[in-house]
Amino acid sequence: MSKTLYEVYALRYATHASRHASENFIFSDFHDDVLMPLDFFMWAIKGDGRVIVVDTGFDAETAKKRQRTYLQSPVEMLRDVGIDPNAVSDVVITHMHYDHCGNLMAFPNARFHIQDDEMAYCTGRCMGHEALRKPFEVKDVINAIRCLYEGRLVFHKGSSKLADGIFLHQVGGHTKGLQVVTVPTARGGIVLASDAAHYWKNIRERSPFPIVVDVEGMLEAHARIESLADGPYHIIPGHDPKVLEVFPRLPCNSNIALLHVHPVFPGQEKIQDVILQSLAITTQ
Numbered sequence: 001m002s003k004t005l006y007e008v009y010a011l012r013y014a015t016h017a018s019r020h021a022s023e024n025f026i027f028s029d030f031h032d033d034v035l036m037p038l039d040f041f042m043w044a045i046k047g048d049g050r051v052i053v054v055d056t057g058f059d060a061e062t063a064k065k066r067q068r069t070y071l072q073s074p075v076e077m078l079r080d081v082g083i084d085p086n087a088v089s090d091v092v093i094t095h096m097h098y099d100h101c102g103n104l105m106a107f108p109n110a111r112f113h114i115q116d117d118e119m120a121y122c123t124g125r126c127m128g129h130e131a132l133r134k135p136f137e138v139k140d141v142i143n144a145i146r147c148l149y150e151g152r153l154v155f156h157k158g159s160s161k162l163a164d165g166i167f168l169h170q171v172g173g174h175t176k177g178l179q180v181v182t183v184p185t186a187r188g189g190i191v192l193a194s195d196a197a198h199y200w201k202n203i204r205e206r207s208p209f210p211i212v213v214d215v216e217g218m219l220e221a222h223a224r225i226e227s228l229a230d231g232p233y234h235i236i237p238g239h240d241p242k243v244l245e246v247f248p249r250l251p252c253n254s255n256i257a258l259l260h261v262h263p264v265f266p267g268q269e270k271i272q273d274v275i276l277q278s279l280a281i282t283t284q
């Protein structure tokens with residue numbers, strides 16, 4: 001049983017507003033193809049003197065190339081939660097898609113935790129297929145290899161312990177070596193699901209996001225994540241704009257949500273005010 005309870009932050013650094021619902025589900029209803037924006041996040045975990053960053057986002061150059069709206073550098077956003085990127089010692093790479101590993105070199109003193117299967121995937125024969133290669137940037141893969149040769153890649157296989165109470169779990173589906181992170185917080189155990197579920201709706205309706213290497217693996221991942229989390233809102237999807245709607249945000253940066261605090265649903269805004277007032281004191 002872990003003694004440490006952690007603070008967990010979701011940092012929204014970019015968005016893609018013109019995306020449609022039909023692009024977000026493998027079994028979509030095209031008669032009702034409404035806009036369904038997609039946000040881009042990086043996550044930070046703090047507790048007991050430890051800092052763990054989960055994913056590194058992408059940079060402004062990649063945002064321009066892929067026509068995504070860049071709100072702020074995710075590396076710079078870390079400073080709003082009291083984290084100096086130069087001092088970060090551990091970064092989890094959930095997977096090697098461009099929106100999750102684009103700023104490796106901005107963490108010069110970090111070790112990067114990655115699954116064996118993910119590194120093999122992004123440097124192996126699958127990348128010969130354009131459809132699988134599309135969400136990767138070769139510069140990111142080269143930077144990961146650079147980190148490997150600097151002795152800064154830490155390989156994991158399956159499930160492993162990262163820190164007191166914090167575990168990595170490989171799950172199938174989206175890529176070959178995607179890993180999710182489980183973290184104990186004051187409101188229970190949460191799962192940073194990354195792209196095992198882009199939206200809450202993907203997991204709730206068991207309808208995978210279309211970027212998928214193995215549909216069966218992704219459906220198994222949905223079940224696994226549910227078994228690892230203490231409730232539906234303890235699962236944090238990788239790209240859902242609703243994350244910023246239901247969790248309280250930092251007073252100094254409205255693109256940062258506090259995931260260790262209970263979610264607040266429409267009609268409960270008064271409770272959110274109370275939470276924010278108490279946070280204004282604790283986050284000083």
Ligand SMILES: [Zn+2]
Nearest residue numbers: 097099195238
């Ligand atoms: Zn992603």
